[in-house]
Amino acid sequence: MTKIRTLKGANQSDIREHNQLTIIRLIRDYGPLSQTEIVKLTGLSKAAVSVLIREFLERGLVEPAGAGQSSVGPKPRLLRFRGDYRYVIGIDLSDPHYRAALVDLRGQILEPRISGTAPHDENGLLSTVCEIIDTLLDRAQQRGCTVGGIGIAISGLVDHQRGMIYRSTVLQISDMPLQAEIEKRYQLPVRVDGDVNVRLVAEQGCDEEDWTDRNVIYVYVGTGIGAGLYLKGGIYRGQSGLVGEIGHIPVVADGPTCVCGRRGCLEAVASWSRLPELARELGFNGGREVTAEHVVRAAYAGDPVAHAACAELAANLGEGLAILVNILNPDLIILGGNIADAPGVFYPLLRQNLSDRAIKPVGDQVELRFSRAGADAGLVGTAGLLLPVILMEQLTG
Ligand SMILES: [Zn+2]
Incomplete structure (x- = not known):
């Protein structure tokens, strides 16, 4: 792991907050760690680390985890993060089917989870979200878990600072102040963010490598297509938080009509629901109800028509990537959503497309991989979203 960057030059309370969060994330993501290792990784003084660790121990955020190895001198005391210190009510509304669960601050899901069909209007969304929260609050009480916040991942354009849904085609909702509505009803911190950003947070949490100096693009390919950007140490939010609508970049002239009304958008030609249509157009004979999963299974089994359909989807997606x-020169692209279930078919196709279609040497240099956080990323990431909020509330409260 490379050395973690700590903040210098800002005001004292900002520096303290940043360092607290840096150390907690370090112990959470890479622990158990000794105090000496934390000093080495952060570059902070031994005294500063010692003060912060003592505070974390007193508050119950970290706990002793036995002794580490040492070739000389006494064995160092290890510390680990207490993920069950607080739980988050995580709700993932990135698909026509929602899922929700209690998630601890390490991103571990407390089973069982709740799932159902996402509503398609503002009142329906509010009552569904409140029902989920009530159910999970009851469950937390039964199990003796303390809930520290509510995190909601939404497919679409979201102003994360106000928790405002500007537009969600999946939920068919626009201009809804969801965060304010939920905060009115529950005495808990609430965060609402775009699902790709929540997934990006989950991917960062389960990567063994530190992202401080990485530039990462997360591309979700499911019913819709969206991107989250992690640039130079944090999620890139743009001017007003409305970033990553790559699904509506036109990539095929006179292509099929998109949900936005234009033609040939990336989402219309490369989303997961396009795959069975492409296969049928190419003459794939998979019975009446052909699904994307049928096509992928047939492609794995060597069916040339199914493989040609996957290749066309990959070519369209490759245009968008x-x-x-070309614009951002990232060093890593992570593909999530349904496409991450078929890396064997899509990795070689997309790798080739990137090398062919992006400028040299940028396209060849970028690392391409599939999601590690998996299908639960939209839930797991809510813990990372709420971690700084809960932590600051506890440490300053
Ligand atoms: Zn469109």
């Missing part, structure tokens, strides 16, 4: 790569 090449545009992102």
Whole structure:
């Protein structure tokens, strides 16, 4: 792991907050760690680390985890993060089917989870979200878990600072102040963010490598297509938080009509629901109810028509990825959503497309991989979203 960057030059309370969060994240993501290791990784003084660790121990945020190895001198005391210190009510509304669960601050899901069909209007959304919260608050009480916040991942354009849904085609909702509505009803911190950003947070949490100096693009390919950007140490939010609508970049002239009304958008030609249509157009004979999963299974089994459909989807997606790569020169692209279930078919196709369509050497240099956080990323990431909020509330309260 590379050395973690700590903040210098800001005001004292900002520096303290930043360092508290840095150390907690370090112990959470890479622990158990000794105090000496934390000093080495952060570059902070031994005294500063010692003060912060003592505070974390007193508050119950970290706990002793036995002794580490040492070739000389006494064995160092290890510390680990207490994920069950607080739980988050995580709700993932990134798909026509929602899922929700209690998630601890390490991102571990407390089973069982709740799932159902996402509503398609503002009142329906509010009552569904409140029902989920009530159910999970009851469950937390039964199990003796303390809930520290509510995190909601939404497919679409979201102003994360106000928790405002500007537009969600999946939920068919626009201009809804969801965070304010939930905060009115519950005495808990609430965070609402775009699902790709929540997934990006989950991917960062389960990567063994530190992202401080990485530039990462997360591309979700499911019913819709969206991107989250992690640039130079944090999520890139743009001017007003409305970033990553790559699904509506036109990539095929006179292509099929998109949900936005225009033609040939990336989402219309490369989303997961496009795959069975492409296969049928190419003459794939998979019975009446062809699904994307049928096509992928047939492609794995060597069916040339199914493989050609996957290749066309990958070519369309490759156009969109090449545009992102040419503009942003990232060093890593992570693909999530349904496409991450079929890396064997799509990795070689997309790797080739990126090299062919992006400018040299940018397209060849970028690392391409599939999601590690998996299908639960939209839930797991809510813990990372609420971690700084809960932590600051506890440490300053
Ligand atoms: Zn569109």
